[in-house]
Amino acid sequence: MKLLVITLALIMGIAAGSIYDFKVDGLTGGTINLKDYKGKKILIVNTASKCGFTHQYEGLEQLYEKYKDKLVIIGFPANNFKEQEPGSNGEIAEFCKKNYGVSFPMAKKISVKGDDTAPIYKYLIAEAEKKGIKDPIKWNFTKFLIDEKGNLVTVFPSKVEPMSEDLLKYLN
Template sequence: MKILLMALVVSMGMAAGSIYDFKVDGLTGGTINFSDFKGKKILVVNTASKCGFTHQYEGLEQLYEKYKDKLVIVGFPANNFMSQEPGSNDQIAEFCKKNYGVSFPMAKKISVKGSDTAPIYKYLIAEAAKKGIKDPIKWNFTKFLIDENGNLVTVFPSKVEPMSEELLKYLN
């Protein structure tokens, strides 16, 4: 009964108890189940294909390849900032694979800001607020780092490159 209630709460966009309560649709099908990532760090990133930070896909892929034994990256394409992710899910998948060889999990396109914010991002924003980080998503490629126990560690703004020392210090 508790599991059924939690699924209802999550599907209705209400606050979940943990990042591990979320399941999201994958960009090319299937489901990304965050409970599968227990024991690893998780880096959640809102992405866009036509942004000045789009080159970060390359660094995200390098980061994923180097640390995939202890880190999962989940990309969330979003069109919230100046229509910089106008494509369909199929177009986004093709762009990511062709241009950057993205192999880390990518979710279907969602909204990360505004009245239609996806439940997982409502959760992340609420967790950031608990740490005193208000309005954490200013642009594409904002990065939420979650520890091995499902707790938000910090939020990195767009300008922080995936392979930067600022981020890597949490992985070494």
């Protein structure tokens, strides 16, 4: 049975049994290996530079600075909603640094929805659905919170600000 599940996961593009099995390309080069974050909470966020929620980069950076001893934030730029992330990886990196001082890890631009959804997001969506959260990604700045053992805790919709009590209660 386990072999069947692994085979199906590979066919579907979900080649991981855990979040720690993922390695993704960094926005400015290199690789982000999620295994490096075992023992910390991970907040995974699909981002966009031309969105009504783009200001959340500021809150994400504040959250990262305040809790980086126990939390890592990983931004995943995506152009899935109304062409709100049209830039190249270089342009996105420059925008994030110049406008928001982003220092948390940012992945290379990917797709988070549709036929070309990146494997890490297929995995996150499947984990959310196991928790009864159907179609979790409705827009940019959806936030997936992973605990220190690699388990999905919850998904926050775009409107939940990074420094809101709704999110902070999981960190304090």
